[in-house]
Amino acid sequence: xxxxxxxxxxxxxxxxxxxxxxxxxxxxxxxxxxxxxxxxxxxxxxxxxxxxxxxxxxxxxxxxxxxxxxxxxxxxxxxxxxxxxxxxxxxxxxxxxxxxxxxxxxxxxxxxxxxxxxxxxxxxxxxxxxxxxxxxxxxxxxxxxxxxxxxxxxxxxxxxxxxxxxxxxxxxxxxxxxxxxxxxxxxxxxxxxxxxxxxxxxxxxxxxxxx
Ligand SMILES: O=C(O)c1ccccc1N[C@@H]1O[C@H](COP(=O)(O)O)[C@@H](O)[C@H]1O
Numbered sequence: 001x002x003x004x005x006x007x008x009x010x011x012x013x014x015x016x017x018x019x020x021x022x023x024x025x026x027x028x029x030x031x032x033x034x035x036x037x038x039x040x041x042x043x044x045x046x047x048x049x050x051x052x053x054x055x056x057x058x059x060x061x062x063x064x065x066x067x068x069x070x071x072x073x074x075x076x077x078x079x080x081x082x083x084x085x086x087x088x089x090x091x092x093x094x095x096x097x098x099x100x101x102x103x104x105x106x107x108x109x110x111x112x113x114x115x116x117x118x119x120x121x122x123x124x125x126x127x128x129x130x131x132x133x134x135x136x137x138x139x140x141x142x143x144x145x146x147x148x149x150x151x152x153x154x155x156x157x158x159x160x161x162x163x164x165x166x167x168x169x170x171x172x173x174x175x176x177x178x179x180x181x182x183x184x185x186x187x188x189x190x191x192x193x194x195x196x197x198x199x200x201x202x203x204x205x206x207x208x209x210x211x
């Protein structure tokens with residue numbers, strides 16, 4: 001079954017909707033410039049609303065160890081998502097030090113970007129393939145921007161992976177058919193305003209991804 005991650009959950013409505021829709025993973029953004037940012041304490045409060053349910057993912061952008069320590073002291077993450085310029089060595093160091101699986105996000109805009117997968121393959125547990133930020137974007141992700149899925153044709157991705165970037169309930173079916181992705185990740189496409197999740201869109205996205 002297609003794995004579904006709802007990212008940027010920052011309130012009880014969004015968290016409860018993702019869990020009720022049967023999302024496999026929910027993402028908490030620990031990156032203050034994001035409109036979806038949460039603190040370790042607020043993420044812990046949200047996570048505590050439900051025992052079990054979706055796996056909890058922490059999204060970080062070039063994090064210092066101190067931030068990772070603070071978050072992991074507040075709530076037990078199942079997966080660390082690295083969405084910055086972390087090198088393979090840094091990703092491996094985070095995985096070793098914190099004992100959690102690591103998912104590295106890579107921006108895809110041209111075939112050469114996919115060559116980077118091999119550099120990270122032994123350092124991480126999963127990949128997230130996302131669009132590169134559009135010119136002038138203030139965030140490294142979460143920009144509702146898609147990339148050319150055709151770039152993935154014939155590519156062997158050396159780890160389990162999620163497709164991201166501008167997905168919506170309307171496009172996720174076509175994205176899965178075109179790419180054969182084993183999972184998908186969405187943020188903007190399930191929001192009614194930037195940073196505000198919409199329960200109906202979350203349900204529609206999960207339903208469409210599993211159809
Ligand atoms: O969502 C954010 O605010 C964010 C901030 C910094 C780095 C990554 C971020 N989001 C990730 O980007 C993908 C794609 O987002 P979108 O669906 O195109 O809006 C999202 O799934 C997050 O993993």
